[in-house]
Amino acid sequence: MKSRVMVQVADRRIEPDEHEVPPVGPKEALLRVEACGLCGSDVEQYRGNFAAKGIMRYPVIPGHEPVGRIAEIGKEAARSWGVAVGDRVALEPHLSCGRCELCLGGAYHNCRALMPPGAPPCYGYTPRDVGHGLWGGYSEYIHLHERTMLHKVPETMPLALALLYQPIAAGIRWAVHVPETTMGDTVLILGHGQRGLGAVVAAREAGARTVIVTGTSRSAYKLRLAEALGADHTIDAPFGAN
Ligand SMILES: [Zn+2]
Ligand SMILES: [Zn+2]
Known part of the structure; x- marks a missing residue:
């Protein structure tokens, strides 16, 4: 075959x-x-x-x-x-x-x-x-x-949801396990790509009190998505290319 x-x-x-x-x-x-x-x-x-x-x-x-x-x-x-x-x-x-x-x-x-x-x-x-x-x-x-x-x-x-397993897994590792995020913490996530959004979900699930996400207005819809997933604040940070 x-x-x-x-x-x-x-x-x-x-x-x-x-x-x-x-x-x-x-x-x-x-x-x-x-x-x-x-x-x-x-x-x-x-x-x-x-x-x-x-x-x-x-x-x-x-x-x-x-x-x-x-x-x-x-x-x-x-x-x-x-x-x-x-x-x-x-x-x-x-x-x-x-x-x-x-x-x-x-x-x-x-x-x-x-x-x-x-x-x-x-x-x-x-x-x-x-x-x-x-x-x-x-x-x-x-x-x-x-x-x-x-x-x-x-x-x-x-299937389309199942394919998000890696961004979500990376979010759990990077936003929760590595920084040891726990109840009441404030988490700042640099970037609103699929991993950044995965990190929003993970930080929220871990009990973070405040979740802040930076991104660029060029893809403002992702900042809105971050808010929909539970980010408290989003910041338009127009640095570099993404
Ligand atoms: Zn990968
Ligand atoms: Zn080994």
């Missing part, structure tokens, strides 16, 4: 292609991608910022925020992940080792154990010529490695 894929072959160049879908081992699975979120880093990746820094190389199938259904799954993977064929899931991008000090301490996104060897341990950034190559969400299928961390998506949740 072949998967249709979009491959970034150079800075600002993404081309359609086909890619052989490898067989699924007992600890692996195959995800049929339904949709893939678009991240600020997708833009940087497209422009070539990561290739220029030497942290990623071409060719690569981008896309690290996929939501899809399990199309095929090995016995051991089904048992350890608790999912079955047909389940809708959202992927964490990192293929962390799960054993090192960072992983065991909860900072698995900083895991240093590269997997596969010599490549960034991440869906959407691992080059196409590493291993089976089917590592990105701009594809009909992703081959799921045994290190995959995934989350079941409720059937009642519309």
Whole structure:
């Protein structure tokens, strides 16, 4: 079976292609991608910022925020992940080792154990010529490695909403976990992009008393959206490009 894929072959160049879908081992699975979120880093990746820094190389199938259904799954993977064929899931991008000090301490996104060897341990950034190559969400299928961390998506949740899982997760980490936001705090959020808006939701849920969001009037509707999501104050801060 072949998967249709979009491959970034150079800075600002993404081309359609086909890619052989490898067989699924007992600890692996195959995800049929339904949709893939678009991240600020997708833009940087497209422009070539990561290739220029030497942290990623071409060719690569981008896309690290996929939501899809399990199309095929090995016995051991089904048992350890608790999912079955047909389940809708959202992927964490990192293929962390799960054993090192960072992983065991909860900072698995900083895991240093590269997997596969010599490549960034991440869906959407691992080059196409590493291993089976089917590592990105701009594809009909992703081959799921045994290190995959995934989350079941409720059937009642519309797909478009499910795709916000990463901005919301980042909001929880950046606006609540890292700064240890708690009841009664005042939170200032710089930027009203999808992550900034995710941070508004998270800060509100954590019990922050006052939530302030900065943005630019160029996209004033996002400041209004921040207010609708619970921001107490919004500030038009016209600095730099966003
Ligand atoms: Zn992302
Ligand atoms: Zn690790």
